[in-house]
Amino acid sequence: xxxxxxxxxxxxxxxxxxxxxxxxxxxxxxxxxxxxxxxxxxxxxxxxxxxxxxxxxxxxxxxxxxxxxxxxxxxxxxxxxxxxxxxxxxxxxxxxxxxxxxxxxxxxxxxxxxxxxxxxxxxxxxxxxxxxxxxxxxxxxxxxxxxxxxxxxxxxxxxxxxxxxxxxxxxxxxxxxxxxxxxxxxxxxxxxxxxxxxxxxxxxxxxxxxxxxxxxxxxxxxxxxxxxxxxxxxxxxxxxxxxxxxxxxxxxxxxxxxxxxxxxxxxxxxxxxxxxxxxxxxxxxxxxxxxxxxxxxxxxxxxxxxxxxxxxxxxxxxxxxxxxxxxxxxxxxxxxxxxxxxxxxxxxxxxxxxxxxxxxxxxxxxxxxxxxxxxxxxxxxxxxxxxxxxxxxxxxxxxxxxxxxxxxxxxxxxxxxxxxxxxxxxxxxxxx
Ligand SMILES: Nc1nc2c(ncn2[C@@H]2O[C@H](COP(=O)(O)OP(=O)(O)OP(=O)(O)O)[C@@H](O)[C@H]2O)c(=O)[nH]1
Ligand SMILES: [Mg+2]
Numbered sequence: 514x515x516x517x518x519x520x521x522x523x524x525x526x527x528x529x530x531x532x533x534x535x536x537x538x539x540x541x542x543x544x545x546x547x548x549x550x551x552x553x554x555x556x557x558x559x560x561x562x563x564x565x566x567x568x569x570x571x572x573x574x575x576x577x578x579x580x581x582x583x584x585x586x587x588x589x590x591x592x593x594x595x596x597x598x599x600x601x602x603x604x605x606x607x608x609x610x611x612x613x614x615x616x617x618x619x620x621x622x623x624x625x626x627x628x629x630x631x632x633x634x635x636x637x638x639x640x641x642x643x644x645x646x647x648x649x650x651x652x653x654x655x656x657x658x659x660x661x662x663x664x665x666x667x668x669x670x671x672x673x674x675x676x677x678x679x680x681x682x683x684x685x686x687x688x689x690x691x692x693x694x695x696x697x698x699x700x701x702x703x704x705x706x707x708x709x710x711x712x713x714x715x716x717x718x719x720x721x722x723x724x725x726x727x728x729x730x731x732x733x734x735x736x737x738x739x740x741x742x743x744x745x746x747x748x749x750x751x752x753x754x755x756x757x758x759x760x761x762x763x764x765x766x767x768x769x770x771x772x773x774x775x776x777x778x779x780x781x782x783x784x785x786x787x788x789x790x791x792x793x794x795x796x797x798x799x800x801x802x803x804x805x806x807x808x809x810x811x812x813x814x815x816x817x818x819x820x821x822x823x824x825x826x827x828x829x830x831x832x833x834x835x836x837x838x839x840x841x842x843x844x845x846x847x848x849x850x851x852x853x854x855x856x857x858x859x860x861x862x863x864x865x866x867x868x869x870x871x872x873x874x875x876x877x878x879x880x881x882x883x884x885x886x887x888x889x890x891x892x893x894x895x896x897x898x899x900x901x902x903x904x905x906x907x908x909x910x911x912x913x914x915x916x917x918x919x920x921x922x923x924x925x926x927x928x929x930x931x932x933x934x935x936x937x938x939x940x941x942x943x944x945x
Contacts, residue, residue, distance in 0.1 A: 527551065724859070
């Protein structure tokens, strides 16, 4: 663990390997990002070491010569921490720590560390702890003596084999306890979401540090934490956003994605990320000024697929256009992504365009109509309340008039229902 407050900043070396499939350029890019992650975690990068290899060394990930070189470097410059850009197996970590005599972390371990430091709510803390324990379990060996401190009560002499077994059992118990707790929180969340059904919901998704929270703040006039670091946001925040001309939505900001996001984290953040998977539409925010914005889009799309949200209606929001010296390539970007807007959240460029695009999407995905039914058709009326969003209900004599908003996919069912109940449907007056 990198201790943020107590020990100040820690110095570290980054290590990356380029292979035939991952070019040197891609590696440099990935290491830049790893450096940002290290910085976020409270470590200063003093050196980078890279190696070209066609295959990874099973025992130590990098070749023996490189291990020696690395050892010389960390010993000479008294660097206490080495961070690998790729995930290491528990055995590799152990071998490397033995050979180098300093702490070794991999990318997942580093990301977990940041999540630990940043988790604020009880839910985020629980999710992070679960991910951390699942990451730790296979790595639990003699080297992990600090566990005793973390859990308290365990002997301080450092775990022997029996002690490790006891630790493993404790961790498994703790894991199932945390899972139960998350299930309960998930159910509460579900209830809260149902209560919010009155408004359509949009979720901000995107790579970390692209400006999601900045955008939510500016659209809703709120004050969500923004920082030029990775993973500023862990807990989902939902705000009311007025789109003008009588349209409004609830917009949720949530955790950003990153390449090689540890699998355990995605799994433990499932309930947080359900805010995303259950939204009516997604705003995929992209930092179009970033050199690898295209790869970032692909990574976000992969993560969305993992969450079964790849087919959700999506508006591509290309942010930070103010940082572009040359906007010539935006035409090409627009052709690639038919549903798009270009904006700058900090400069307030084209926010009207964004709102208009959202309203257009709402109209396309959701139809607002007025249903006329005999007031005796209570069953049909209550079904309408179940399937659609009833925005207004009034009576004229024996006739019930319901203004409803329905998803395009539910329209057939609604029409049939109304027909069978002897009612009729007219388009609702355009609110605009
Ligand atoms: N130049 C420029 N900077 C921006 C713009 N929008 C956001 N930023 C900056 O980008 C950085 C990250 O912004 P955030 O809103 O925290 O990004 P995020 O996507 O919420 O990041 P995470 O919560 O870490 O996933 C901050 O320093 C913002 O000031 C923009 O339109 N132009
Ligand atoms: Mg944020």
